[in-house]
Every structure is written in C-alpha cells, then in structure tokens.
Amino acid sequence: MFSPNRGFAEMHCMSGHSNFVSCVCIIPPSDLYPRGLIATGGNDHNICIFTADNPAPLYILKGHKNTVCSLSSGKFGTLLSGSWDTAAKVWLNDRCMMTLQGHTAAIWAVKILPEQGLMLTGSADKTIKLWKAGRCERTFTGHEDCVRGLAILSEMEFLSCANDASVRRWQISGECLQVYYGHTNYIYSISVFPQSKDFVTTGEDRSLRIWKHGECAQTIRLPAQSVWCCCVLDNGDIVVGASDGIIRVFTQSLERTASAEEIQAFENELSQASIDPKTGDLGDINADDLPGREHLKDPGTRDGQTRLIKDNGKVEAYQWSVSEGRWIKIGDVVGSSGATQQTSGKVLFEGKEYDYVFTIDVNENGPSYKLPYNITDDPWLTAYNFLQKNDLNPMFLDQVAKFIMDNTKGQTLLSTSAQFSDPFTGAGRYVPGSSSGSSTIPATDPFTGAGRYVPGSASNAVAPVGGVDPYTGMGAYQSAAAKVENIYFPKKDAVTFDQANPTQILGKLKELNGSATEEHKLTEDDLINLEKLLSATCNTSAETPTAQQLQTLRRAVNWPEDIVFPALDILRLSVRHPTANENFFSEKDHVQFIVLLLKFLNPKGKQANQLLALRTFCNCFVSQAGQKLMMEQRDEIMTQAIEMKSANNKNIHIALATLTLNYAVCLHKVNNIEGKAQCLSVIGTVMEVVQDLEAVFRLLVALGTLISDDTNAVQLAKSLGVDSQIKKYASVSEPAKVKECCRFVLNLL
Template sequence: MPYKLSATLKAHTSDVRAVSSPTNDTILSASRDSTAISWQKAESSSSFTAETVIRASPRYVNAVAYIPPTPDAPKGYAVTGSQDSIINVYSLSSPKEDPDFSLLGHSENVCTLDVTPGGTIISGSWDRTAKVWKNFNLAYELKGHEQSVWAVLAVDEEQVLTASADKTIKLWNQHKLISTFRGHQDAVRGLALIPDLGFASCSNDSEIRVWTLGGDLIYSLSGHTSFVYSLSILPSGGIVSGGEDRSVRIWQDGECSQVLVHPAISVWAVSTMPNGDIVSGCSDGVIRVFSEAEERWASSEELKAYDDMVASQALPSQQVGDVKKSDLPGPEALNVPGKKSGEVKMIRNNDIVEAHQWDASSNSWQKIGDVVDAVGQGRKQLYQGKEYDYVFDVDIQDGVPPLKLPSTFLHANELPLTYVDEVVNFIEKNTAGINLGSNEDYVDPFTGTSRYRSSANSAPAPSSASSAYVDPYTGASRYTGNSAATSAPSTPSSAFMDPFTGASRYSGAPQTAPNPPPSATVSRIPVAAWNLYKPANVPSMSHKTFEIDGRLRDEISTSSLALYPQEIASFEDTFAYLTQATDPKSQRPKPAVPTASNVEAIIQVLERWPSASLYPVVDLSRLVAAFCAGAFETSALKSRFLQAILAAGEWSSPWTAPLLKSREINITLALKTMANMFQESTNVDGTWVNDILVALSQLPYELLLKAQRTCLATILFNMSCTQLRSAFDIPQRQQFFELSLGILRNETADSETVYRALFAVGNTLHALKTSGTSLEPTQIQTIRDTLPLLSQNFASEARVQELAAEVAALL
C-alpha cells in the first residue's frame, strides 16, 4: 500500500527542526519557537495531542531525543539541544518547567542528539566536537572534525558515528578515532543505522550513501534535488529521507518507491515509528504522520485537502518559460503508466501546464503543482552538480517558492525536443530591464534551487540570443528574479518621449505595445525619460535575505557576520516600505520612508557579508536607489553606498575570464543599482558621479554579458537625461562620450544596447547645443567616424539607422 497522510500535528509556531518517534503513540518534536513538545496518540484514533510543552530554551531548540523509561521516569525522558549550547533532560512522567538535568560543556549550538538503548547521550555541536554523556555526566569528548558536527549516531554502547560540515564521517570507539569516511561533496547532515549492514548518510550534495562500518561504500541513492537533511530506517529496512526539495522519499532495495511532496519550503527532519509510520517535521511548523496502513489514513476529506494544498497553483502563467504549451499532451497522457517513482510528466490542462509525478506504490500520477518556468536547450543543464536536459520550476502553493524538478533525459518524461525553442538566459531573465526576448535564472550558492522570483510585464525585444548560467557551488537555483522594461518605441507622443515605452514623461502609464516603424522626419531627441529597474517581488527578496542570514548565523565560522538586532529591524522596515512601493495596486498606507540610517545598515552588510551571499542585498540596494532617493541625505552617503555596491561586484579584483557566476550576478545588479541612481530628482553634486564613470571605464566590454552591456547603456542613457537639466563638467563629459562611443564601436550584435547608447549621445549633444557649448573638433570627428559602423553592423535595423542620422545632424 502507498503511504498517505495519517495525522497533522499543529502547535509549533516556527520551523520544526527535529522529531523522534520512539513508540507508536509518542512523538517528540523540537522547534525554532524555543519549545519541545511531547505528543501522545489518542486511544482508538490516529490523531495526536500535545501532552507536554517544554520551554527548553530562550533560543532555538534544534535537537530532540528520547531516553527509554527508567524507574525514576516511567514514561522516559525527553532530551533537548538548543542554540544556547545547553542540553536539557526532562522527565515525561512528571514534567515541570525546570529540567531534571542540564548538561553543560558545549560552547556553541547543540544541533544533533542521539541516545543508546542504555541511556547514554551523544551530542554534536557547532563547536566542532561531539560529546558522550553517561548518567548525565560527561564521559568523554570526540575531537577531530574541522567544522560543525551536524549528526551523531550511536552504533552500540561503545561505538559512535559523527558527521560534519567538513564533508567527513568518523567512527569512534569510546574516545578513540577508528576510521574516517570520505565521499560526500558537501556537509554531511544525517546518519541512520541499518541493522546487519552498516549505516546510511545524507548530505548537502543531495546524495544518500550506504556504507559498511568497515568503510566500504555499498551504493548511493540519487533523487533529491537539494540538501538532504535527515534519514530514518523503516522496520522493513527501507530508508526514509527528507530535505530541502520539500519531499520525503522512501527507498526500497536501492530504488525510490514513493515521493511525498510537502507544502512547505523544507522538510527538516524525518523519523519512523515501530509500526512503520513516517513522521516529518517541516519549515511550516507542522508535523505530519504518514502511514501505509489504510486503517490509519486520514479521512477522505483530509486527504483531498492535503492533495489540493500540495497541488495548489501559486501564480497563473500564460507562458511557461520556453515550453510550447501547444505541443504538450492533454490529460489523456496520464493514462499511460510511469516507469518509476518520481518520474515527472507535464500536461496541458486548458491554459495551465500541470506537473504530475508517478507514484509507483499507488500506481497513479499525482499532481504536484503547476509549471511556471523551464530551462533547457540542446545541451545539458547543470543542477546540483549533475547534468540534466531540463530543469523545471513548479509552484506548489501560494506564497511558497517553486520546486525544482530536473529531468535526466527527455525521453524519460516523454518530452520531445520541440518543447523548447531556445535556452533561457540566466542573468537576463532576472536583471534585464530592456531586452525582454531573453531570460535568465539566478542560483543560490547555499541550496542549489530557486527561492526568489519576481516578474514584470514586458514587451518584445529585438534580440533573442540567450545563454544559461549555473551556480559555481551547487549548479542550480534558489534565487531568481525577473525585472523588465519595455522596448523602444517608434513614434513619439510628445517632445519629451520615453524611447522605451512610447509614453510622454508626464504620462501616468507607459505604453508597452510595439508601435509601427518611425518616420524619418520624426525627431526623437531629446528624451527626458529615466529608465529605472523597479520590478521586484519584495517579500521573496526579504525571505531570501533572512534565510541567508540564518545560514550565516547557523555556522560557527560565519556566525559573527550575521545581522545585528538593529540591522534586522532596519531591514524589516525597508522591506515593509518597498513591498508597498512596488505594488501599484496596494491601497494600504505606506510605512515610514527609509532614511539614511536604513542605507547605513545596507552598507554595513554589503561590506561585511561574503560576496557569494550578497545578491539579495545588492538587489535590495537596487530598489532603495530607485524608490528611496530621499534617504541619501548627503553626497558623501551616496558615495559610500556606491563604493559598497562596487565592492560587492569585486570591482578591484582582476577581470579575468571566466568570472565566478556569483560575481557575474552581483555585477549585473550593481549596474542596475547605478542606473537607478540617476532619476529626475538627481543632483550630480559630489564625487559619486565621477566614481561611477571611473567604475564603468574599468569594465572590460568583451567580458560583459549581454544583459550587463544593456545595463551599461541604460546607465549612460539615464545620465544623458540628467544632463538635459544639469550639465556634467568637461572631464565628466569626456569620460561619458568615451564610454558611449565605446559601446557603439564594440557592440555588433545587440541593437537594443546600441539604441540606448545612441540616445545617450544624442541627448548630450542636444544639451550642449542648447547651452551654446561646443565640442572639441577631435571629439566631433570621433563621433562622425563611429556612426558609420552602425550602418555596417545594424543595416537591417531601421530604428538604429534613423536615430544615428539624428545624432549626426546634431554635430
């Protein structure tokens, strides 16, 4: 029989980080809400009630274990480990507020616990040690790991296994190290003992490995698409795993027999009962019990409600990445059985593309969500360090980030090559404000899947070239964004017309529909219409920022980098304001506008966090520059802000190809931030304008991605709009022309980038002509020598040719 939901336990108010199910009637849970709970099953029912709530710590409770009954505690003991480094022991027979025993010795967060049948406690901590406690006293300490000890496992009363963020597993006999197991490519997060065989381990590398105690690797289990946090063993010998891809997976005889997708971001912990039921603890604060015994299944109404929750659509989509919906089969394709558990099939159900997953245990397809994006082309896509033909994003619930579903081979899911026309571009989908014919996909260097996605309405762009990018650490994405602007117009609506929307600078709403080609007699120059990169999903950006902060806080080596309380408050205030500011339909009053202190908090984090962790903070800076110009009270503050942005993009590091993908992302976001620093209210006093021009001059154009080149042209265009009312000085103007003409000379493929650079030159020439200022003859000649190149490179682009003619007429 397949596993189905049996019970749902709700009482925790934050992530459930650990669960233990020593009997069929008892569940222990530990949560970030600072409590542990003992749950007891009601008689003749599958429901559980919270019998005892243990307020185990003023901080996160991250580990829980169970000591079997003793004469002093007929119901046994609950053991908790928390962020305050203390292990507390509570009798479940006579629970009281204070622990019966407190075990002191660790100096950092206690993140894992295990107990031998004889009552010996083993603990692991971020202090890089494991400790063995007998009779509630320290017996000995296990030292040898180079990083946090994430998992401990009692093999017997004398032997202990420990697993660490240093990617190793160690076997100890009492206090002596016996052997070290190597093979995982990332932090080892969980261990489970397999009787008569050895043990299993799971890791952030998404793999499960089964070993003998002698050190031989028996086999590996692949299927999870992100971190695997926890393992447990079924009475049948099967393995149960839970992880960051929101799934609990059941493995029998080396194959995945069932996948239980959860409506939560993370499955932090799994445990198995003696009767074979499975317990999971999740990031939504809910504990769930699954059973293969039909008599213990939840009611049909509850099962349907749960399935609907898993399958619920988060965001309706009219276009699914590059997938041609017209080529997808209809619901009738679900009549064809799948080949193995976990196989994913996409179908077209009216205007929705649904993802269904084959469940071999029930011999049926189970809907797991609606596809909202897809990455793919003729070559392989890297994901979690492996190659796939496609990687799909599937939304599972409103407000919950999409689930990554990689497909190993096209034919495995009956997907013809015609499903995808071209590869989606990694950077441009999230950061391109102009060229909307391309897409990109951000990557999270910590988790390997997408958590952050924003979108905006867009109009067609002339170019469709694209490329794919993956995270250098994980090969996949958790953080994605998509901001967009519209293509250049063809007919003006006023003397001051937005070349990218076709609207007057005084128009309330920009036009996005493309217009007919312009007449050669229509003058486009000047244009005072600053183009800002504004679209964003601020709640998702906020979630990502605090998630990364939590990861930094949770590792001893980076805990000092975490946000301070005042910085957390400042970031929360900034996100609250931007959530309202970026939602044009919001009727709620806006919170207080961010001030210089909020900018200072952002600068501090930009200067302190590692560059690979900075992308959501740099993206936040982009929005602050766009929506909170008044927060920059002085030009000195703006200069410091700019320097922090440049440091995030590692401007002072060598520009040697290939650049790290994390650096490419930060560079793109930094360019967008600089573009947003020029708007209608901008004053060009201070040194920050010079600093931007110098920074742009340092960019090696040949190394820039297409999206970055377009961002560069947008900065120059916004500068030119500012020059229409506030002229640059002569050295600034000279650098400006060198940058603009450099684009016109070097860009041979993307007409949108050239079009913006041409407007930048034209606006500046118009401003000079209006003020009676003349260029040096050599400068005029340089411009005249450059313009004919556009006739060669963009001969078929009428708008480029006509705009170039207007620029020439201004000389």
C-alpha cells in the first residue's frame, strides 16, 4: 500500500456541479492549456471543465438530458461523454460536435481509441458500440448484463467489464478473443498497465484484482463493499476509490510503500469490516460446520485464497498473501447462521436501481409497460412521468398513482449507509438477488439499346461550359510549372446537375406511359403539359411553368418505382426554375416533397431512382427557398443519403459527394458546428468506399470548404481522422485537381 504522505497533497477543492460528481477525466496539455484540463461529469446533467490551478470551472458543457456518468479524452482536445440519457456526445472545446445515438439504455463507459475517429461506448443495454466519424460501425454482443467499463489495449484490441462478473477481450473487427472470470459480483472498473496487456479490475465483491497473462494473479480486499473505480498510473501504481469515501494507492515499489504502522492500520480496518456472504464470494455458510483457528496453520495454495473459521461464536474471513506467507483477516462474516443482519434487494431497470419495477397493463389487450419506482419518490409525479413517457392517456393518473401506493404500503427507507451512492445508478451499493442477470448492386446501366435515354448518361460530372471550371468559374488548368493557387475552396455556390436531353426524356416518358396501368396512365393533355414544363425548365422556351403543369408532374412522380425515372428527371430539372421551386418549397407542400424524394433513397431500390433523387436534392440548392428547406431537413436527408455509399455505382457516388459539397457551401456561411460535424462525418464515411476520383474531388472541396476559416472544424476533422484518410490522394497524378485540392486541405489540417 502507498503512503498518503509521499507525493499526494490536496491543491484545492473544485466546485461547479449542483449534485454529485460521477466521473472525472484529464484532457491532455495543449498550446493553450500547457498543464491540461480536468473534466467532470455530474448528476446535474453537466460537464465542468477546470484548469489545474483554479477551483472554479473554466466553462460548463450543457446538452445531456440526464446524469453524465462517463468521460474519455482524445487528441486535439476532443472529449467523449456518456450519459443515462442513452446518448454519447463528442465535444471540442466548449462546443458539442456530434451526438452518438443508438443505445437503448444508459451509457456507462466510453473510450476514444488511438486510431483517430474511432470511439467505443458501453451500455446498460449489454452491448458495446464502435463509432467511426460519428456513425455506428459495429455492435459487440456477448455480455449478459450491463457493461460498466472499457479499457484500450492497442489500436486493434480492447477490454470490457460488466455486471455479469466477467471481463472480455475484443478485437475491433468484432471477435471476442477471451473471457476472464474471477470476480463474484459486479465489475465496475478496469484499467490497463502501461505498455502491457495486464490489467486491474474492481467490483462489488470488495476486491481489487490484478490480472497477468490472462490469469488473476493477485486479489486485494478492501474494507468497503463497493470498489467503484481504479486507475493505473504511469509508474505502475494502482489507485482505487471505494464506497467508504477513501482513495487508496497500491504499489510494488519499496521506495513508495507505506510504513509498517500505516499497513497495520489498513489491516486492522480490514479485519474489522463486516462481510455479508450474499454480496461476496463466500457461498452458503453454516457456522456450525466451520473449523476453528487451527485451520489457519495450514498455508494457502494461491494468492487471494479465502478461508473461513469460527472463533468464539463469530465467523471470520481470512485471505492468503503469497508475498507475506500468511493469512490476513479481511473481516467478520455477518448474515450467516444465527446472524441478525438482513439485506433486501433492489431491481435494475435501464441501468438504474429501483426499489420496485412494476408491470402495468393499461388495458386488457394492450401492451405491458414497466414502471420503476423508489419509495422516496412521489407516487403522483412518478405516475405522471410514466404516462408522459409512454404517451398514455392522462385519465389513468389516479389509477396508476393508487396502484403504486397500494403496492408499496408500509415500506420504509433501507437503513444502509446511503451517503455513498453508486455514481452510475444513483442508488446505494448493490444488494444481491436484485439483478437479472448490404449487398451491393452491380453498376450496370439499367437501360439498353443504342440511342436510348439513360438518366444522367450525358455526363458523370458537371460539364464545364466553354472550358470553364464549374467550381471556380475560371479557365482550364494551367501548366504544372505555373504557381498553383487554391482556386478550389471555400466554394461559394452550389453545384447542380443541369445537363439534359429533353427529347430523350420525353420519348421515354411516352413509351412507359403506353405500358402504364389505367390508374397511372397520363392523358394526351398531361403529356403536353410535361413537354411544355420540360421546355420551360430547360430554357428552350420563354414560357413560365404553370400550376397545372406542376400538378401533372406531381402525379407523374408518384408512378410505380419501375417506370418513374423519366418523371424524376423532369423534377430534377424543374426545381431549378424559380416558379417551380416556389411551388415545391412552399410551407404548404415542402414536407411532402422531401418525403417523396426520401422514399427513393432506399438502398434496395432502383439505382436510376436513387441517382435522380440525389441529383434533385442537389439542384434544390439553386434558390434560397431550396437552401432553407434542405438545411431544415438536413439531418434526415443526410442520414438516408449516406446509405447510398454502398451502391457500386460511380454516378451515385458523385451525386452523393455533390450533395455533401452543397451542404458544406451552406454551412460555411453560418456558425453551425453540429451541422459541420455531421458533414465531416459523412465525408469520412463516404471517402472510405468511393473509388471514382471525381467523387473524391468533390468530397475534398467539401472538406476544404467546411474547415476554411474555422479552427473548431479543423480540430474536429483531425480528431475524426479525416487527415489520415485523404493523404493518399496527395500523390494522385491525374486528374491534377485531385492532388492539388488534397494538398491545400492537408495544409489546413
């Protein structure tokens, strides 16, 4: 054990939370803060950020909706937080960059992996999730109860511990390599030794356990039931915090070992502890069958071995110490035969402990609902919150409140030392007996025959008019000998898909109309309307689209999936016209317009429809009304659009990259870091799968536009590992614009 007088002294007491603090994390030193920062998460839903020399917070991060119970720091000042609200959040300085959603219960453990952009979350829903650039890449299943801790072994491996009393070693690829058993109750915390695969764990069985080469090499008992947390220091010393409110440090170093008096005081404290066999690893005990003190004359067979004896009517527990070659008393056993102390259980629900979890049937044929309740709660408020959460009729308020009161009559608070509560569940220590325990589509042309209309076949890129670069408005690229200037970003205007062959589009529309069912068949007048609309929106006539023409188009784009693509192509062209976009983007109809297009972004749908839906979204950015609508619906559009990355079709990838670029153009004009974070996440995800260099180029322009003149966005891009993803494009020979744009982006990063 470490001496308290050798190296540790309280500098100051930091305060800033309005309720208990549940987790602490160090943010590494930076140019701005050379001593680093300290982050704390609390029951008040907040994260406080402190400097090392000031007891008051530097700033407070707000955004979680419940207790913040886990924190992890990464490169460039990135902070990852987990909460009872089932969400994890990525923070950079004083801003929330993105929210990771997917777990169904409290997130008790988070870790940022060494490889940039990879993050882990462990949850009370028994799963672990791997996130890359803000998106869930993989879910690890295997634990049989709530995941409580995570520890990183390398870029490819990590450890997890859980309430199922097991530790698991995982590969990032998803494979569980090993399961370690030793603890006999919840495992709360896990920490790895520096430059080693050995680790330590702490749990609800009063123990700190040291694991070497996959085996439990040493067990250290503490005079406290719950050993909440552990941390291995750089020098190999182990720090543990327990439910008795004391932090203890254990060391192998003779220079730092506590004095004989201090060690004896610790052993005396340990020997006077009371052990409830129900919460430990002592099993069923019959005091009458236990041997006497003479049983301690025989040496133990392994470190940490437990032996029970009966002495003067009391049951005592001893643990064998290999290093000292003796039995050390670890406490008096209570609750065995003849004991008077009793414990009563709590029930775990969604990661928190409750006195009761009722099953409520609101009506005979409806579903059942779980209602958690603590006897300190107000039954009326609990009933009200229950009805609100489950969207149930408020008329049941009296009925539910009466049910709670009728089923908790006569119950009083447990007389336990509740002042030391579980920072993860908000309850007292664990009481035993309470826990329950795309397939890709070939990039083939969906249409055949010479001279046939193929949507988007005219060009895979935005065709320059008269040799003008569509991104810069300037002439063609000059010789490599000339000085290269950044003409690529920040991009100021949206990129649209304008090329079309009206004759072919109309011809295909008429052909498919001939084979359409009576329900969908267009009249001759309808076809004339669409022909005039196409002419007006392609600028081949001076006419303005009429309401009747646009109404006909609305009917046509609701054709069956197999034949709708020519109508979608007309829609793609029409939304560029001021009259048409005013019609489609009006407050009355804009939601239906978005819903219509989103249905075509089904990964299992027709690629022609996917392509044209993406291009239509891109063309919406041509007007202010369209930009406003696209920004309002950004989250839903980008979430579904990103699924198109799995399509093995370069035209779809180019359209997806262009959509991302257009969002970047809009976001560059506003201070919306969450929008930029989402866009950066999409860029990182799509960059991994695209091979077409035109799509890559547009993603690079989008990236450059997002991070131009924004240090927060630069840091976030680096923390997500985007810089390492794009380095390979800095050496691309052709087209030269890819290499040049990439180098300009890397200069910013």
